[in-house]
Amino acid sequence: MGEQSQEKIAALSQKDVNVIPTLTGSYKDQDRGSRSKLVNATGLVWYPAETDVSIRPGWFYHSHEDAKVKTPEKLMDIYFTSVGRNGVLLLNIPPDKKGLIAESDVKNLATFGQKMKNTFSHNIAQEATITSTSDKGLKAMFDGKLNTYFTTKGQDSTATIELNWAKNRIFNVLSLQENIAVGQRIEKFEAEYFDGKEWKNFALGTTVGYKRLLKFKPVSTKQVRFKILASRLNPTLAEFGLYFLK
Missing domain, CATH: 2.60.120.260 (Galactose-binding domain-like)
Incomplete structure (x- = not known):
């Protein structure tokens, strides 16, 4: 693929709306990848989808949200529905006012990591x-x-x-x-x-x-x-x- 094609792909990505919704407001039932849709394509590119989510309710740290950090079970569910569905997971972990990761975040991340190891270390x-x-x-x-x-x-x-x-x-x-x-x-x-x-x-x-x-x-x-x-x-x-x- 030439440089020009790569630039075109990049220019058309990361749009606010890149899927035409159906009358019900959902795109899940739309056919955008079957053989009938691709047969006349001039070129095909594998392009990853990205799932952006924060470990907290918002994108930034707030002390009153320390009890609302996503649980290890919820993080595992997010992994399955992002990476586990052919996507890329971007997990936001905001630092506190001291520039450190809050203890509640660290604890849940460590448990999530151990849960991942316990599950996927034995095939x-x-x-x-x-x-x-x-x-x-x-x-x-x-x-x-x-x-x-x-x-x-x-x-x-x-x-x-x-x-x-x-x-x-x-x-x-x-x-x-x-x-x-x-x-x-x-x-x-x-x-x-x-x-x-x-x-x-x-x-x-x-x-x-x-x-x-x-x-x-x-x-x-x-x-x-x-x-x-x-x-x-x-x-x-x-x-x-x-x-x-x-």
């Missing part, structure tokens, strides 16, 4: 025996590198990845990451677990992008199937994880 999927219907690089999904990835053979745009454990595992979070260096490709996916009698769905979605996090009721199983049902070109998965969030 249950990595302990499974993994097979796929069409694959290249299954092990790359667990190496912590975004430039190495699972993909399919030939021109396959769908795939099923199966995970098997020797005994039941419990999890309630699915984490997915694409190799966005080659584009955001996955269009539809679903995940199932075997309850001993039949396969049951526990998560489904459309886009993945840099990161997609899905929470659901705890699942206990020995078998999981992850299905990529539609993709633009060969799908990629740079990282795949199953975790337990307490």
Whole structure:
């Protein structure tokens, strides 16, 4: 992409209103990324969305708001609905009148950080025996590198990845990451677990992008199937994880 194109993209970003609302005032149901909308595009650019939020009710410090600092649970929820939905999180933490971060903010941030470590330090999927219907690089999904990835053979745009454990595992979070260096490709996916009698769905979605996090009721199983049902070109998965969030 040339310099002029990059300047044009930057000039058109960060606008006050960049989405045309529907008659109900919501843009959630608008189709702005399906194949029918992109087929005549002269160029496509992966551009991250940014979620700006303050740990406090406002953007600046006020002592009377010390009891209103966002809880670790609320911060985790914000992480899931920003970074976990292919966005970038900008968390504002204002200094007090002494130029220091208030004790209440520090305490909640530390607990939030520990909660993140406790959740994402143990990838249950990595302990499974993994097979796929069409694959290249299954092990790359667990190496912590975004430039190495699972993909399919030939021109396959769908795939099923199966995970098997020797005994039941419990999890309630699915984490997915694409190799966005080659584009955001996955269009539809679903995940199932075997309850001993039949396969049951526990998560489904459309886009993945840099990161997609899905929470659901705890699942206990020995078998999981992850299905990529539609993709633009060969799908990629740079990282795949199953975790337990307490």
